[in-house]
Amino acid sequence: MTNIVSLDLTSWQPKCSPETQQIAVEALEGGGVLVLPELAFELSETERRFLSAEWSDRRAKNISLEGDALRGAHGAQADLAALADMIGRFAACAANLVAELFPRYAPYVRRARTSFRPQPAVGRAVSWRKDDSRLHIDAFPSRPNRGERILRVFCNVNATEDRVWRVGEDFTAMARTFLPRIGRPLPGTASLLSVLRVTKGARSEYDHIMLGLHDRAKADEHYQRNCAQQVVRFAPGTTWLCFSDQVMHAAVSGQHMLEQTIHLPITALYRPDSSPLAILKTLCGRQLVAAQ
Secondary structure, three states: OOOEEEOOOOOOOOOOOHHHHHHHHHHHHOOOEEEEOOOOOOOOOOHHHHOOHHHEOOOOOOEEEEOOEEEOEOOOHHHHHHHHHHHHHHHHHHHHHHHHHOHHHHHHOEEEEEEEEEEEOOOOOOOHHHOOOOOEOOOOOOOOOOOOEEEEEEEEOOOOOOEEEEEEOOHHHHHHHHHHHOOOOOOOHHHHHHHOOOOOOOOOHHHHHHHHHHHHHHHOHHHHHHOOEEEEEEOOOOEEEEEOOOOOEEEEEOEEEEEEEEEEOHHHOOOHHHOHHHHHHHHHOOOOOOOO
16 A cells, blocks of 8 residues: 655755655655645735636646746736746745755756646546546656656645545556556657657657556556555645655545646666666566667
């Protein structure tokens, strides 16, 4: 079963003892969820108006900030600038938290998209592949990462409602179930997809397997119902972190959440042997990412 570990941190720039940092590393890189129930992201009085689905443009699931570009939102220019400032402030807080809590990561922290999720976690009509209420690991069809880690920092900014997840079994157990159903990639496919710009760079065999694990798990109704899993409730004002490429997770309910994605190379890890790349290499008995 996936470990759920809590720490009583209250600052986005915590001064942590080596013992606390060790607990955090073991939880995160061991494939668990690190929960900070006392670490809230405080909204100003004027920012609380953004806790409404009305700010969404209804086309995108989330409102996102990449650099200075705000996407998925609609409203007056001044309001959108204030919304971007709020999301940007969370991005800075999340990056500071990761750098302080995991000093080895600090030189490598590369912020990707920051998301604000004003809509309910479930209820939109989507295909099974995009249905995040099904247990899954994160793997992206158009963005191969060749083993790079996907670290995510979440915060429930809802004033009254829990954010609820299902958290599944550990990565190794899941991979053992679905690896036999995933064939080798067809020769030349990765290069063709890259040339056609379907993907941003060529997929490695690792990326092929990770997409296969994502899809096989989501498509298997029996697995969704019967695999080892637990319900985890994140109360208002709770922050939590996990490597979402390793933790089997599914959204059950909740509304109004902030999320920061951070990409980390394998070399940034304290325990590279616990990464999905290392686990899959052992299970498959071969290299899965070609030397560059």
